[in-house]
Amino acid sequence: MTRLARPGGSPPTPRSVDVARLAGVSQKTVSRVLNDEQYVSADVRRRVLDAAAELGYRRNQAARALASGRTRSIGVVTLGSALYGPASWLMGIERAVREVGYTLRVAATIEGDPGGIASALTSLLGQGVDGVVISEPIDEGVGLISVDVPVLVLGAPPTFAAPQVVTARVGAGRLARAATEHLLELGHATVHHLAGPQRWYSARDRLAGWREALRAHGADEPPVVEGDWSAASGYAAGRELAGDGTVTAVFAANDDMAIGLIRAQLEAGRRVPEDISVVGFDDIPVAAYVTPPLTTVRQPFDEVARQGLALLVQVIEKPDVELPPAADQPVELVVRASTAPPPPRPIPGPGRREIPHAHGGPHGQPAGSEVPSTRP
Amino acid sequence: MTRLARPGGSPPTPRSVDVARLAGVSQKTVSRVLNDEQYVSADVRRRVLDAAAELGYRRNQAARALASGRTRSIGVVTLGSALYGPASWLMGIERAVREVGYTLRVAATIEGDPGGIASALTSLLGQGVDGVVISEPIDEGVGLISVDVPVLVLGAPPTFAAPQVVTARVGAGRLARAATEHLLELGHATVHHLAGPQRWYSARDRLAGWREALRAHGADEPPVVEGDWSAASGYAAGRELAGDGTVTAVFAANDDMAIGLIRAQLEAGRRVPEDISVVGFDDIPVAAYVTPPLTTVRQPFDEVARQGLALLVQVIEKPDVELPPAADQPVELVVRASTAPPPPRPIPGPGRREIPHAHGGPHGQPAGSEVPSTRP
DNA sequence: CGTAGACATGACAGCGCAATCATAGAGGAC
DNA sequence: GTCCTCTATGATTGCGCTGTCATGTCTACG
Numbered sequence: 167m168t169r170l171a172r173p174g175g176s177p178p179t180p181r182s183v184d185v186a187r188l189a190g191v192s193q194k195t196v197s198r199v200l201n202d203e204q205y206v207s208a209d210v211r212r213r214v215l216d217a218a219a220e221l222g223y224r225r226n227q228a229a230r231a232l233a234s235g236r237t238r239s240i241g242v243v244t245l246g247s248a249l250y251g252p253a254s255w256l257m258g259i260e261r262a263v264r265e266v267g268y269t270l271r272v273a274a275t276i277e278g279d280p281g282g283i284a285s286a287l288t289s290l291l292g293q294g295v296d297g298v299v300i301s302e303p304i305d306e307g308v309g310l311i312s313v314d315v316p317v318l319v320l321g322a323p324p325t326f327a328a329p330q331v332v333t334a335r336v337g338a339g340r341l342a343r344a345a346t347e348h349l350l351e352l353g354h355a356t357v358h359h360l361a362g363p364q365r366w367y368s369a370r371d372r373l374a375g376w377r378e379a380l381r382a383h384g385a386d387e388p389p390v391v392e393g394d395w396s397a398a399s400g401y402a403a404g405r406e407l408a409g410d411g412t413v414t415a416v417f418a419a420n421d422d423m424a425i426g427l428i429r430a431q432l433e434a435g436r437r438v439p440e441d442i443s444v445v446g447f448d449d450i451p452v453a454a455y456v457t458p459p460l461t462t463v464r465q466p467f468d469e470v471a472r473q474g475l476a477l478l479v480q481v482i483e484k485p486d487v488e489l490p491p492a493a494d495q496p497v498e499l500v501v502r503a504s505t506a507p508p509p510p511r512p513i514p515g516p517g518r519r520e521i522p523h524a525h526g527g528p529h530g531q532p533a534g535s536e537v538p539s540t541r542p
Numbered sequence: 543m544t545r546l547a548r549p550g551g552s553p554p555t556p557r558s559v560d561v562a563r564l565a566g567v568s569q570k571t572v573s574r575v576l577n578d579e580q581y582v583s584a585d586v587r588r589r590v591l592d593a594a595a596e597l598g599y600r601r602n603q604a605a606r607a608l609a610s611g612r613t614r615s616i617g618v619v620t621l622g623s624a625l626y627g628p629a630s631w632l633m634g635i636e637r638a639v640r641e642v643g644y645t646l647r648v649a650a651t652i653e654g655d656p657g658g659i660a661s662a663l664t665s666l667l668g669q670g671v672d673g674v675v676i677s678e679p680i681d682e683g684v685g686l687i688s689v690d691v692p693v694l695v696l697g698a699p700p701t702f703a704a705p706q707v708v709t710a711r712v713g714a715g716r717l718a719r720a721a722t723e724h725l726l727e728l729g730h731a732t733v734h735h736l737a738g739p740q741r742w743y744s745a746r747d748r749l750a751g752w753r754e755a756l757r758a759h760g761a762d763e764p765p766v767v768e769g770d771w772s773a774a775s776g777y778a779a780g781r782e783l784a785g786d787g788t789v790t791a792v793f794a795a796n797d798d799m800a801i802g803l804i805r806a807q808l809e810a811g812r813r814v815p816e817d818i819s820v821v822g823f824d825d826i827p828v829a830a831y832v833t834p835p836l837t838t839v840r841q842p843f844d845e846v847a848r849q850g851l852a853l854l855v856q857v858i859e860k861p862d863v864e865l866p867p868a869a870d871q872p873v874e875l876v877v878r879a880s881t882a883p884p885p886p887r888p889i890p891g892p893g894r895r896e897i898p899h900a901h902g903g904p905h906g907q908p909a910g911s912e913v914p915s916t917r918p
Numbered sequence: 919c920g921t922a923g924a925c926a927t928g929a930c931a932g933c934g935c936a937a938t939c940a941t942a943g944a945g946g947a948c
Numbered sequence: 949g950t951c952c953t954c955t956a957t958g959a960t961t962g963c964g965c966t967g968t969c970a971t972g973t974c975t976a977c978g
Contacts, residue, residue, distance in 0.1 A: 179690070181964060192928045197966060205926050224668050228613065229964035231604035232933050239647075239669075246633050249827075253629035257622050260650045269669055271615075272646045274636045292600045293615075293645055314555070397831040422827050429831040450828075451625075451798050455773040455805040457833045557934060568958045573936060581956050605934035608963050 180221040189217035200225060231294060239269045240478070241290030242299045243283055246274030249395060250450045251368070251420065251465070255301040255320060258471030265472070266479045271295055277304075287313060297478045304365045316485075318478040320470065321368045330481045334474030337495055338368050338447075341463045342375030344497045345417050345445045347383070348461070353507045354415035354443065356385040360403050360427060361392045362419035372419045372447060393419070397426035404430025414442055414508040421446035421453050421462055428456075428504065439506035449500055459502035466495040556597040565593035576601060607670060615645045616854070617666030618675045619659055622650030625771060626826045627744070627796065627841070631677040631696060634847030641848070642855045647671055653680075663689060673854050680741045692861075694854040696846065697744045706857045710850030713871055714744050717839045718751030720873045721793050721821045723759070724837070729883045730791035730819065732761040736779050736803060737768045738795035748795045748823060769795070773802035780806025783818075790818055790884040797822035797829050797838055804832075804880065815882035825876055835878035842871040 182200075186193040191210055198206050199214040217223075231237040240263050245252040256272070263270045273289045275282030283300070290298055291313065298313060301320045316330040321338065349357045359376045362369030373390065380387050391406065393399030400423030407413045408431055418424035424446030428438050436442050438458055446453060446462035453460040477489055558576075562569040567586055574582050575590040593599075607613040616639050621628040632648070639646045649665045651658030659676070666674055667689065674689060677696045692706040697714065725733045735752045738745030749766065756763050767782065769775030776799030783789045784807055794800035800822030804814050812818050814834055822829060822838035829836040853865055 183964085193964090194928060194930095194966085195926090198927085201966085205924090207926065210926085224664075226608070226964055227669050228604050228607035229933090230966075232602070232608050232935085233964075233966040235933075235966095237604065246636060248626055248629040248633055250624055253624040253632075256629075256632075257624055257650060260622060260648060264650075264665075269665065270648045272636060272648050274633060274640075288600075289640075289645065293603050397828045401831055422831075425828045426831045429833065429835075432833060452773045452801045452826075452828065452832070455777055455798075455802045456828070457805065457808060459805075559934085569934090570936080570958060570960095571956090574957085577936080581954095583956065586956085602934050605963090606936075608965085609934075609936040611936095611963075 180223045182223070182225070184221055185214065185217045185223050188221065189213040236296055237294045238267065239271055239293070239295050240297050240299060240475070241271045241273060241287075241293065241295035242301060243286045243290065243303075244272060244274055244301050246276050250422075250448055252302050254465075254467040255471065258467040259299055259301065259475065261468065262472040262475035266475060268296070268479070291315070297482050299475070299478065303367055304363075305367065316478055316481040318474045320474055321371070330485065332474065332477040332481055332489065334470050334477065335371075337497070338371035338465070339375035339378070341465065341497055341499075342372040342417065342419075342447070343379040344499050345447065345461075345463045346376045346379035348499055348501065349415040349417065349443055349445060349505060350379065350383045350385060352415075352443065352505060355508070356380060356388055357415045357417050358388050358407060358413050359390050360400060360407075360416055360418040360423050361390050362423075363394050364392060369419055376417055388413075393423045395420055395422060397422040397429075399423060400426025401430045403427055405434070407431075408434035408436055415444075415505075416442065417445045417447075419447055421448045421450045421460060424460060424462070424504075425456055428458075428460075439504050441509055443505040443508070445505060449498075453500075454502060458504045461502045461505040462500050464498040464500055466498070469495055556599045558599070558601070560597055561590065561593045561599050564597065565589040612672055613670045614643070615647055615669070615671050616673050616675060616851070617647045617649060617663075617669065617671035618677060619662045619666065619679075620648060620650055620677050622652050626798075626824055628678050630841075630843040631847065634843040635675055635677065635851065637844065638848040638851035642851060644672070644855070667691070673858050675851070675854065679743055680739075681743065692854055692857040694850045696850055697747070706861065708850065708853040708857055708865065710846050710853065711747075713873065714747035714841070715751035715754070716873050717841065717875075718748040718793065718795075718823070719755040720875045721823065721837075721839045722752045722755035724875055724877065725791040725793065725819055725821060725881060726755065726759045726761060728791075728819065728881060731884070732756060732764055733791045733793050734764045734783065734789050735766050736776060736783075736792055736794040736799050737766050738799075739770050740768060745795055752793055764789075769799045771796055771798060773798040773805075775799060776802025777806045779803055781810070783807075784810035784812055791820075791881075792818065793821045793823075795823055797824045797826045797836060800836060800838070800880075801832055804834075804836075815880050817885055819881040819884070821881055825874075829876075830878060834880045837878045837881040838876050840874040840876055842874070845871055 182196045183193045186196045189196065189210070191214060195206065195210060196214050196218070199211050200218070227237070240259075242256060242259055244256050247253075260270050271290060271293055273286035275286050283303070287298065287300075295315060297316045297318065299318045299320065303319060303321065316332065319331060319333045321333075321335055346357050346359075357376065357380065359373060361373045364370055364373070377387060391403045393403050400418060403423070404427035407416065407427070416424075416427060418427055424444050428444050431438050431442055431444075438444055444460070446460045447465075449462045449464040453462050480489065558572045559569045562572045565572065565586070567590060571582065571586060572590050572594070573579075575587050576594070603613070616635075618632060618635055620632050623629075636646050647666060647669055649662035651662050655661075659679070663674065663676075671691060673692045673694065675694045675696065679695060679697065692708065695707060695709045697709075697711055722733050722735075733752065733756065735749060737749045740746055740749070753763060767779045769779050776794060779799070780803035783792065783803070792800075792803060794803055800820050804820050807814050807818055807820075814820055820836070822836045823841075825838045825840040829838050856865065
């Protein structure tokens with residue numbers, strides 16, 4: 167096999183041999199220098215680096231991977247959506263991966279695709295990644311596939327058949343507990359929960375944290391309403407809850423649902439926070455600017471990703487060393503204007519006060535929304 | 543060099559030779575089957591596939607890349623943030639990349655890092671990607687680095703030194719124009735623009751589209767206020783604009799800024815949309831549920847990503863074939879409740895209505911209405 | 919002064935696959 | 949029947965690098 171002539175007659179990209187020739191050393195020594203191995207004299211090191219720079223030499227990763235059996239890349243299985251949580255995880259992981267000198271490969275799954283995680287994993291393993299990160303995992307048939315590299319699971323219990331599984335939990339439970347306690351301490355008799363889809367571990371964590379807080383305070387545990395993370399599902403849940411005058415405080419499992427829920431309250435004539443308090447989860451960028459500004463909880467995506475990745479890389483590079491325990495992240499509750507003490511007495515019945523812009527129909531959509539006009 | 547013994551004594555992963563032996567054919571024939579080459583009998587094909595399945599064989603991508611000179615991977619340069627636009631692009635690209643049978647590698651840049659794009663590109667090129675996608679590009683020193691693979695630029699003019707550059711534009715200009723025209727058609731004398739940072743091509747496109755619409759309608763062009771995409775910058779801009787009673791309509795370059803701007807209006811005692819209409823851009827998930835539900839414009843991320851990637855792959859695989867022109871995407875203006883006709887002006891003198899588009903100052907520039915963009 | 923060790927470099931094999939070339943049989947054309 | 953083409957398969961080589969081992973030089977110390 168001959169090397170392909172570059173189209174356009176441009177010179178071929180240089181090899182390490184070319185660098186070696188130019189520097190007057192062996193090819194192996196070039197390799198040593200570029201890998202920062204010991205036993206290279208300062209003079210030779212400089213000559214090699216100069217030669218490499220002069221030629222614009224870049225190591226061929228494929229050859230490196232083939233020869234060394236390692237790709238120095240990490241694969242991420244993420245959800246194929248622009249949801250704030252998953253997107254934040256992904257970017258936190260990217261930063262962390264780069265910091266430890268690895269590169270990132272991404273495979274997305276589609277919510278609802280049963281084999282999604284498995285096929286994403288297969289794709290990554292086929293690419294020869296040295297480790298895998300599964301972010302925002304959901305409860306799907308993952309155990310079926312055997313993963314032969316270390317796995318970092320963000321936010322879920324380790325339920326894998328892999329040589330090494332490390333986890334980094336956000337402490338979503340603790341955060342949820344703090345959010346719930348914030349409402350209880352304001353004087354609410356109890357707190358309703360608008361949960362995320364329970365296939366998601368992170369949704370379960372939040373629900374568990376909410377439950378803990380209620381128990382610790384001896385509060386009643388009202389029935390849980392389950393949404394799908396979307397503002398629309400929060401809106402739908404909000405319509406249900408608005409009919410129940412005893413609801414004075416809701417903890418929503420993410421900000422989108424909280425905003426949908428608030429919208430439904432306003433349309434039903436209930437004021438937030440005077441009649442009903444709402445706490446969200448995530449602190450999305452607009453949370454501080456919606457009406458009312460949303461009290462919410464901030465997840466330390468970056469910090470958790472960094473710590474988790476450090477563990478993962480350690481397991482990859484030194485499988486025998488004992489792992490240090492992960493440090494707990496501080497809980498960040500961001501109190502804004504969507505929470506307040508409960509109203510003096512519960513509101514009787516489903517009161518319907520008119521609010522501005524509530525000219526919508528009784529069902530489904532929020533008022534005045536969604537009139538897509540398609541222009542050519 | 544001997545193959546590394548797997549820790550734990552598990553059997554080594556199978557090679558194509560193992561498959562060949564089991565199927566009773568040569569290694570080359572296994573390669574033929576797996577690459578879907580012609581000249582393989584149906585019988586042999588079946589035997590090989592069966593053997594591969596039985597052994598759980600997966601091709602070694604590093605070896606494939608080394609031998610063939612192609613990695614079948616696409617690199618993406620994206621912004622390292624969870625902003626809705628960039629995140630949506632990334633996920634659209636992921637889907638598109640997977641559809642054409644490639645894999646995805648990601649390198650993020652940090653806003654404000656001058657060499658960010660260049661270093662991200664270098665990293666991807668070092669990984670041997672067959673093509674590069676630059677999404678949401680900003681005006682930074684990219685020309686300095688020579689890229690020796692085809693490049694797809696999403697949403698910017700082609701300004702690259704690369705063998706082939708294809709672009710896929712969202713038509714942000716057309717969308718911005720539609721948004722502005724929507725406001726003009728409601729009867730507003732003119733429309734203010736809360737622009738994105740002008741280092742971003744997409745921000746410039748939106749500004750240009752806004753300007754076009756104003757000119758086409760013969761409307762005055764008020765001074766532009768520039769934000770940084772964040773709701774906070776929208777809020778700051780909103781505080782400035784709220785002091786100017788002549789402002790009746792604003793087109794914000796993204797939804798976050800629109801929401802911040804609305805918040806500032808409400809706090810200043812101006813009602814939306816009765817006193818002032820606001821249009822956003824992006825249709826973020828909560829746009830329909832904020833108060834008031836936001837009129838905005840939806841970008842066809844997935845469709846544009848898919849079309850752009852199809853072009854890119856064609857250039858990679860058949861560099862000589864002529865490219866088909868990209869199809870225009872339909873403009874999707876989503877009209878909700880944040881826009882309305884302008885308020886009737888109070889009549890200052892008998893029988894005479896004030897002309898609404900007269901704004902203060904000799905050059906029509908209210909003092910201090912320029913909100914500086916945050917450039918780290 | 920001889921030898922163990924630390925340091926510095928090079929020769930060479932081979933990672934797992936795809937590409938090139940060689941080969942052999944199956945049909946058609948004449 | 950001979951020649952040629954088309955089909956189907958195998959033998960061999962090499963992609964560019966890293967790992968192992970060999971070799972050589974220089975210091976330290978009994």
